[in-house]
Amino acid sequence: MADIVIDRVSKHFGDFHALQEVSLNVGDGEFVALLGPSGCGKTTLLRIIAGLETQSSGRIVIGGRDVSALSPRERGLAMVFQNYAVFPHMTVFENVAFGLRMKKVPDAEVKRQVERAAALLHIEPYLDRYPAKLSGGQRQRVAVARALAVQPAVLLMDEPLSNLDALLRLEMRTELKAVLREAGTTTIYVTHDQTEAMGLADRIAVMYGGKIDQIDTPLSVYAAPTTRFVGGFIGNPPMNFIKVKAESGTVRIGPVSFVAPAGGLDLDLGLRGEDAHLSGDGSGLPFDVRVVEPMGSHLLLTGSIEGQAARIVAPPTATVRAGERVGLTVDPSRLTWIDTSTGRALARPQDSTR
Amino acid sequence: MTSVTATPIVKPSGISVPGARRLLLWTGIIAVLAWVLLPIYFVALGAFGGRLGVFRWPKSIWPSDLSAASMLQFLNIEGVFGALMNSFIAAGFTVLFSVLLGAPAGYALARYSFKGQTAFRLLVLLTRAFPLAILALPLTVSFIRLGLYDTAFGVSLIHTVLALPFAVLVTQSLFMGIPREYEEAAWVFGCTRFQAFLRVVMPLALPGLAATAIFAFVISWNEVFAASILTVRERTLTAYLLKVLSESPLHYRFAGGFILIIPSVLFIFAVRRYLFAVWGIASK
Numbered sequence: 001m002a003d004i005v006i007d008r009v010s011k012h013f014g015d016f017h018a019l020q021e022v023s024l025n026v027g028d029g030e031f032v033a034l035l036g037p038s039g040c041g042k043t044t045l046l047r048i049i050a051g052l053e054t055q056s057s058g059r060i061v062i063g064g065r066d067v068s069a070l071s072p073r074e075r076g077l078a079m080v081f082q083n084y085a086v087f088p089h090m091t092v093f094e095n096v097a098f099g100l101r102m103k104k105v106p107d108a109e110v111k112r113q114v115e116r117a118a119a120l121l122h123i124e125p126y127l128d129r130y131p132a133k134l135s136g137g138q139r140q141r142v143a144v145a146r147a148l149a150v151q152p153a154v155l156l157m158d159e160p161l162s163n164l165d166a167l168l169r170l171e172m173r174t175e176l177k178a179v180l181r182e183a184g185t186t187t188i189y190v191t192h193d194q195t196e197a198m199g200l201a202d203r204i205a206v207m208y209g210g211k212i213d214q215i216d217t218p219l220s221v222y223a224a225p226t227t228r229f230v231g232g233f234i235g236n237p238p239m240n241f242i243k244v245k246a247e248s249g250t251v252r253i254g255p256v257s258f259v260a261p262a263g264g265l266d267l268d269l270g271l272r273g274e275d276a277h278l279s280g281d282g283s284g285l286p287f288d289v290r291v292v293e294p295m296g297s298h299l300l301l302t303g304s305i306e307g308q309a310a311r312i313v314a315p316p317t318a319t320v321r322a323g324e325r326v327g328l329t330v331d332p333s334r335l336t337w338i339d340t341s342t343g344r345a346l347a348r349p350q351d352s353t354r
Numbered sequence: 355m356t357s358v359t360a361t362p363i364v365k366p367s368g369i370s371v372p373g374a375r376r377l378l379l380w381t382g383i384i385a386v387l388a389w390v391l392l393p394i395y396f397v398a399l400g401a402f403g404g405r406l407g408v409f410r411w412p413k414s415i416w417p418s419d420l421s422a423a424s425m426l427q428f429l430n431i432e433g434v435f436g437a438l439m440n441s442f443i444a445a446g447f448t449v450l451f452s453v454l455l456g457a458p459a460g461y462a463l464a465r466y467s468f469k470g471q472t473a474f475r476l477l478v479l480l481t482r483a484f485p486l487a488i489l490a491l492p493l494t495v496s497f498i499r500l501g502l503y504d505t506a507f508g509v510s511l512i513h514t515v516l517a518l519p520f521a522v523l524v525t526q527s528l529f530m531g532i533p534r535e536y537e538e539a540a541w542v543f544g545c546t547r548f549q550a551f552l553r554v555v556m557p558l559a560l561p562g563l564a565a566t567a568i569f570a571f572v573i574s575w576n577e578v579f580a581a582s583i584l585t586v587r588e589r590t591l592t593a594y595l596l597k598v599l600s601e602s603p604l605h606y607r608f609a610g611g612f613i614l615i616i617p618s619v620l621f622i623f624a625v626r627r628y629l630f631a632v633w634g635i636a637s638k
Binding site: 052071072073078079083085087088098099150 | 535536540546554
């Protein structure tokens with residue numbers, strides 16, 4: 001068990017800055033997801049933590065020990081790779097035992113540990129087989145078992161589920177969460193899939209352009225994004241942004257006015273699709289419905305507010321037709337205000353509608 | 355014949371092939387086998403058929419008076435046994451050096467990007483374009499100075515130069531075919547770079563390394579020119595036979611030819627297991 005301190009880590013490849021002074025603290029036993037689009041530096045950061053890549057500057061401290069200059073094997077961690085990297089010339093047993101064998105653990109203990117890890121991931125029936133005879137999902141289980149068998153202080157996972165099909169991914173996700181909770185291992189998990197990050201992580205670090213934009217619990221990241229990027233990246237449909245202007249402390253959209261936040265005149269109003277409710281009598285924000293998509297659990301309405309595109313989630317029972325104009329009521333305390341010039345969120349004003 | 359598993363050349367076992375196509379398949383197999391085996395068989399026939407057998411016409415397919423006499427006589431010719439040993443020494447060192455030098459170079463080319471990589475790759479090949487004949491005199495002189503002249507070891511050095519380009523390029527594509535993640539996983543789970551190479555990369559690369567070794571062996575075994583100019587008494591078998599056999603009776607030539615063929619065949623047979631895909635990774 002160990003905590004991880006990432007202290008102003010930078011990485012450039014020539015002129016390209018993959019990471020710019022990234023700092024992050026991961027508590028003992030915590031599960032942190034690094035979430036971001038491809039090319040945001042999340043995998044590079046993970047590989048630097050693992051020691052597979054060398055940082056240009058900055059420090060990595062694991063369990064109070066500065067490991068910045070150590071080789072991967074000296075860092076006391078385990079890793080699960082995107083394409084499993086299960087050794088094809090070893091049986092499943094030897095794969096899971098690999099880390100223990102390298103530590104020169106006695107045979108009886110190896111057997112015990114391997115069987116424990118195998119039981120955890122339900123791969124006991126395959127222990128004698130070669131990986132070529134296993135399906136993708138089974139191989140992924142072997143890779144996770146191999147990582148857990150060494151009882152690592154820190155577990156790093158690089159998009160471990162991205163090569164699995166959708167159904168298997170969902171199943172493995174649930175199982176991973178249960179297994180890792182039981183193991184209590186400090187985990188850093190890289191993914192570009194927000195549902196994975198939301199479902200698994202204690203905290204999510206949203207990365208963009210080589211920086212961490214926001215690090216917070218899944219619910220806070222979702223409800224109160226600190227940058228325009230985070231709001232637009234997380235959530236399905238993503239957060240709607242409506243360009244507005246603040247005039248003498250007030251923002252007007254159609255017949256509705258809101259208290260403007262302090263600082264900034266050009267604002268983006270961030271509105272989650274499910275935070276808007278159909279008012280019934282047509283009062284509130286005017287929303288011109290263009291397309292109605294029944295999704296089963298909800299209706300997805302695509303249209304515009306004041307000529308600006310927006311997506312709204314309505315209850316499945318709502319009777320809305322394309323081409324109609326409906327009114328939306330919103331709770332001001334659930335709105336996000338972004339300063340257009342900086343792209344950063346402004347503090348919500350204290351009192352509500354005027 | 356219920357299946358095609360009888361021959362190792364045919365790929366997967368248990369495939370049922372319909373009648374006409376099966377006939378075609380077997381015809382093909384027999385043709386290929388005949389192409390390879392018949393000449394070897396006739397050489398063997400000449401080598402063991404005795405003095406008269408060589409000149410008999412029409413040739414009989416079956417050996418009539420089988421005897422190892424001419425073979426033994428041949429081996430008893432002065433210098434043949436020594437030349438055979440020299441050939442083995444030269445080929446052995448060639449295999450050793452080309453794998454030990456070629457594999458690391460191939461690994462470096464496959465795993466690291468460095469300045470002059472393409473130039474290096476081209477240069478490696480260019481050594482083959484350089485005519486050995488021009489080098490003959492300077493080589494002889496410097497070998498005499500170094501004390502390498504007229505030794506099998508000296509010959510093996512030149513043979514290594516000839517085999518190395520292939521060793522480098524073959525092992526390069528071989529290592530490129532082994533995903534980097536295997537090594538990274540090994541590092542993370544407690545291996546040093548060298549241990550990771552021994553425990554993970556080597557076993558996976560074995561088929562290709564075996565192919566490289568065979569190639570080096572055959573190149574050295576068959577090479578005549580360098581072996582002829584760099585030795586006087588300590589000839590390799592090929593060089594020795596070239597000199598001796600032109601003045602020998604026909605059945606000796608067959609015996610010599612047979613002895614030249616056998617080691618290559620045996621060597622390939624010994625490492626054939628590694629030439630086929632063993633762990634589901636095809637050897638390139």
